Amino acid sequence: MARDGKPTRDKILQESKALILQNGYAGTSIDHILEKTALTKGAFFYHFKTKNDLAKALIEEFIRLDLSTMEAALKNTQDLKDKPLDRLLKFIQIFIDVLAGLKAPHPGCLYASFINESNLFDEEIKKDIAKTILTWRDNIEILMQNILEQYDMVIEEDLNSLADTFTVIFEGGFILSKSVNEPDLTAKQLRHLQNYLQILFVPKK
């Protein structure tokens, strides 16, 4: 054996992610990553065969983290599973609490970075991103279906798009937040989603 390479690999992933969120993928050169990590080509190309390989690894790790936070939020609200509206509101609140405490705008979402340069990536990466976005849709939609067992909607609307609103706010919020330099902008948008749900659903008589 030899010394452990995992810290090196992790450092590359971490720094390249930060750089891509600032400069985009094409705007982030391998040399730039090596400069930030104080490594050399040998180390980089030992852990990643190509730059595209790094992209794939980055997205896969990002997706894993994304889905695990979603599952954690679902778990953290399980105690409210027979108060489905309260559960969804608390589900959103978890993310508000994180985003409202930021001192600088959220660095952004890799999905957005990649979709903004989507032609540079192969179909597999794009499929994985879309699949994850639809997983959010599906899971939130289930929470909403539970609500409908006890509530009516003031305005009829498909739950599909209503569930998407959550992700739309994240992606759009991050962009605006970075542009106008207001760290809590996304949290405020999520509050509006809470408001909307609160007055959209009314208890069945």
Added chain:
Amino acid sequence: MARDGKPTRDKILQESKALILQNGYAGTSIDHILEKTALTKGAFFYHFKTKNDLAKALIEEFIRLDLSTMEAALKNTQDLKDKPLDRLLKFIQIFIDVLAGLKAPHPGCLYASFINESNLFDEEIKKDIAKTILTWRDNIEILMQNILEQYDMVIEEDLNSLADTFTVIFEGGFILSKSVNEPDLTAKQLRHLQNYLQILFVPKK
């Protein structure tokens, strides 16, 4: 004098915009632009001193167009200026009508493209984008202030962030729409904003 150069300049702007929305700015090379436009370096660097010069010209034109569509929508709803809630709903409807008719996902917004590679651009470009986003905020906020003269809000919330929701939906909607390949996704999100406003504002007694 010589023959008119404006068609050439316009073609460069048009094609480079399309390419940037697909590949990002750094991912779009000048050679690539020349290939698409069937032009040569001579033509390009006659019209734009540097690549960054092109970026500046692109954003400025994009901003002009963006602000003019906003002003057009404001004008098209002026007849409802003493029914301020109806006016705002119609204002939104104008954009829904456009987005609901798309046969392919909207190509995207240059603001998002640039913000996703924001480190590559000078402060001036970023300031211009932020300023435009805040112009949307301000104008929509005025429409909302007019509403408050006749209506109360079911849930108290600053109009600032409520106005931002419009732009947030656009930016986030475009991203999701491209990823999951659903052209009318953004229009559906705007419908939810209409719903929200409709039940958030109630006539004063």
Added chain:
DNA sequence: ATATTTGTACCGTCTAGTCTGTATAATTAA
């Protein structure tokens, strides 16, 4: 001792940008 991990020199290609030359068309002047 040996497999794993990293450093360094190097290669071909692509990149933004320069340079010189040329075609076009309006202007000038005889």
Added chain:
DNA sequence: TTAATTATACAGACTAGACGGTACAAATAT
């Protein structure tokens, strides 16, 4: 009226450096 002039608009070869990627030696830890 027309030939010479001039500013505009574009073509295409060229360059220096950055880019992703390779080859292989050196170092590290068991």
